[in-house]
Amino acid sequence: MGPRVLTQVVDVCRRLCPGRQAIIVADQTTFRLVGSEVERLLRRAKFEAGHILIKQADMATVTNVRKLTRRKADFLIGVGGGKCIDVAKLASFQESKPFVSVPTAASHDGIASSRASIRGVKKPTSIETHAPIAIIADTLVIKRAPHRLLAAGCGDLVANLTAVRDWQLANRLKGEPYSEYAATLSLVSAQIVMDNAEVIRRHTEESVRKVVKALISSSVAMAIAGSSRPASGAEHLFSHALDIAAPKPALHGEQCGLGSIMMAYLHGEDWQAIKRALQTIGAPTNAREIGIPPKYIVKALTIAHRIRSERYTILKEGLKPRAAEGLAKVTGVI
Numbered sequence: 001m002g003p004r005v006l007t008q009v010v011d012v013c014r015r016l017c018p019g020r021q022a023i024i025v026a027d028q029t030t031f032r033l034v035g036s037e038v039e040r041l042l043r044r045a046k047f048e049a050g051h052i053l054i055k056q057a058d059m060a061t062v063t064n065v066r067k068l069t070r071r072k073a074d075f076l077i078g079v080g081g082g083k084c085i086d087v088a089k090l091a092s093f094q095e096s097k098p099f100v101s102v103p104t105a106a107s108h109d110g111i112a113s114s115r116a117s118i119r120g121v122k123k124p125t126s127i128e129t130h131a132p133i134a135i136i137a138d139t140l141v142i143k144r145a146p147h148r149l150l151a152a153g154c155g156d157l158v159a160n161l162t163a164v165r166d167w168q169l170a171n172r173l174k175g176e177p178y179s180e181y182a183a184t185l186s187l188v189s190a191q192i193v194m195d196n197a198e199v200i201r202r203h204t205e206e207s208v209r210k211v212v213k214a215l216i217s218s219s220v221a222m223a224i225a226g227s228s229r230p231a232s233g234a235e236h237l238f239s240h241a242l243d244i245a246a247p248k249p250a251l252h253g254e255q256c257g258l259g260s261i262m263m264a265y266l267h268g269e270d271w272q273a274i275k276r277a278l279q280t281i282g283a284p285t286n287a288r289e290i291g292i293p294p295k296y297i298v299k300a301l302t303i304a305h306r307i308r309s310e311r312y313t314i315l316k317e318g319l320k321p322r323a324a325e326g327l328a329k330v331t332g333v334i
Helices: 005-016 028-044 060-073 081-093 139-143 147-174 180-195 198-200 204-226 235-245 252-267 271-280 294-306 323-328
Strands: 022-028 049-053 075-080 100-102
Touching: 005 028, 005 075, 005 100, 022 028, 022 060, 022 081, 028 075, 049 060, 049 075, 049 294, 060 081, 075 081, 081 100, 139 198, 139 204, 147 180, 147 198, 147 204, 147 235, 147 271, 180 204, 180 271, 198 204, 198 271, 235 252, 235 294, 252 271, 252 323, 294 323
Parallel strands: 022 049, 022 075, 075 100
Antiparallel strands: none
16 A cells, blocks of 8 residues: 555565456446556566456446456456446456456455445445455555545445444354454554544545555454454444435445434434534535435434344344434434
8 A cells, every 4th residue: 555556566566466468347437537547567577467347336237247257357456436346346256266456446445345335236235355465555555536526425424324233243243253352453443533523625646545455454353353343333324225215326435424413313423423524625514515305314313223133233123214313413424
């Protein structure tokens, strides 16, 4: 991680990846901005490098990438924000081949985690796969992405504060296994955002470095726990529910940020501190700012507990519409 580390892609692939055949998974924009340079560097180093351009992260796309991987790749390189890395992650996992993560934005912790969000599965939750064999996070590349994406990454990180509270609740009430080390690392990742909100707001190379470092730490916490527990609780269930309820959902991290404000209130935590940090960063803190009518926020709160019924959270018993509306109003989300 750092400025201009993209030039180290050849060295990383030589040291860590098997064989000489690489497929770059990107979309039109990320290939033009970064993927083409990765391909050029690899070819110059005598790698057999090709690419596949994708439009969305769904099971049909994963199947297409798997077919190409089977024939022409020893390893994959995911170049992008969320969807390209997630497709490369799942396709490589299913073909038992490693992948390298080259993020072009820091919008959520998927750039480093072992989980992939893919459409076309039964429920809109993440799938357990494998973590990247390496992450090449060029902070100057990521800095070029819109501030909205960096702010969304911060929303995904503050979610750790309420996710850990849910995990502790499940441990206390249901005896669910709990890792203090994973939980502490997760909370430290969230605290980086809380403590550096002003720095992140400036959108400098330092801003990017702090957010990417926190996203990677959050992913390591999940790897230690062996599940998404340290970074995904009721606030993530709310976000997944909003994906179902709202005609046009916002970014995952933005929705998790709103969810964290409300879940912190339910846990009796300092929800106002979370809200202030997100406002300072320039992240949305209410439904109007993410363009979602209030009725869909209320609907998502009432159905969130059904998304992963096996996961115990503060929303386990569900919220009635009146209670959901009251929660959203008292926290200023609607």
